[in-house]
Amino acid sequence: MTELAHTVRGVDHAAFPTYDAKATVHFYRDVLGFPVVHATCALGWGPGQHPDFIHFFFDIGQGDRLAFFHYFGIERYEDPHIPDLLKRARHLAIHVDTEDDLIEYRRRLDASDHPCELQVRHETVESIYVTDPNGYLIEFTRPLRAITAEDDIDANLSVDALVEVVDEDQPSLQRFFEIKARLIAERYADEPTEASFV
Amino acid sequence: MTVALYILNIEDFRPLAETAARNTDVTVVLRGPYYEVASELPFRIDRDATGCRNAIWYSAVAGVAHGTIENWDGKELRIVPTAVGE
Numbered sequence: 001m002t003e004l005a006h007t008v009r010g011v012d013h014a015a016f017p018t019y020d021a022k023a024t025v026h027f028y029r030d031v032l033g034f035p036v037v038h039a040t041c042a043l044g045w046g047p048g049q050h051p052d053f054i055h056f057f058f059d060i061g062q063g064d065r066l067a068f069f070h071y072f073g074i075e076r077y078e079d080p081h082i083p084d085l086l087k088r089a090r091h092l093a094i095h096v097d098t099e100d101d102l103i104e105y106r107r108r109l110d111a112s113d114h115p116c117e118l119q120v121r122h123e124t125v126e127s128i129y130v131t132d133p134n135g136y137l138i139e140f141t142r143p144l145r146a147i148t149a150e151d152d153i154d155a156n157l158s159v160d161a162l163v164e165v166v167d168e169d170q171p172s173l174q175r176f177f178e179i180k181a182r183l184i185a186e187r188y189a190d191e192p193t194e195a196s197f198v
Numbered sequence: 199m200t201v202a203l204y205i206l207n208i209e210d211f212r213p214l215a216e217t218a219a220r221n222t223d224v225t226v227v228l229r230g231p232y233y234e235v236a237s238e239l240p241f242r243i244d245r246d247a248t249g250c251r252n253a254i255w256y257s258a259v260a261g262v263a264h265g266t267i268e269n270w271d272g273k274e275l276r277i278v279p280t281a282v283g284e
Contacts, residue, residue, distance in 0.1 A: 181261030
């Protein structure tokens with residue numbers, strides 16, 4: 001367990017490059033209704049091949065911001081070899097509080113050129129997904145239930161088991177479950193209590 | 199050996215422990231915040247009997263000691279004890 005003070009306060013901004021500033025502004029400002037809250041217009045400030053850029057920011061709630069860089073004078077670069085798994089794994093999830101909010105963002109997306117691609121009820125959240133004009137996967141998610149102390153305990157044991165299993169010669173989910181079971185049994189080695197389902 | 203399946207004791211996952219407990223080969227106790235579902239014989243938990251939706255069903259296992267998950271699909275979760283000597 002860590003003794004380090006935890007004083008960070010969420011996301012200040014997450015920043016990504018864009019090769020289509022016009023579509024990006026349209027999508028985030030006009031389709032989703034995210035206010036533009038800041039833009040740094042830098043002449044000759046950037047290094048080397050991209051000295052001039054615009055760094056522009058959208059408010060994504062609670063003062064958190066999603067930012068993009070538009071670089072002048074550079075060509076679009078796309079890596080055709082990035083596996084789809086990695087493209088889907090790298091995503092930004094934006095929080096909404098209620099089902100009504102989620103439905104409203106879905107409505108805005110479905111009325112645009114970027115309709116919702118997937119709606120899923122996960123374990124603790126319900127999410128909608130869309131690919132933005134830059135090819136970035138964006139998720140909107142709302143809580144289905146409160147996260148409990150038990151969830152946090154379980155998450156920590158999962159991470160401990162993960163850190164242990166990846167050091168093995170042949171890591172697998174079965175081995176992960178074995179290790180985590182051992183950690184559970186060690187931590188709660190006292191006499192068990194009777195389970196009741198009444 | 200006696201296999202032990204651990205399931206976190208929260209409302210979402212409780213139907214799995216409850217369904218497993220109906221099997222007379224199985225004993226279910228609480229170990230800390232987990233259900234410990236133990237059996238000397240292979241046992242299965244029927245998905246339909248739990249009523250769990252997909253995401254809950256596929257995230258319900260916390261751990262398995264002295265055995266393996268032989269099958270975990272849309273219909274059942276089947277747990278098998280490690281054979282003595284393995």
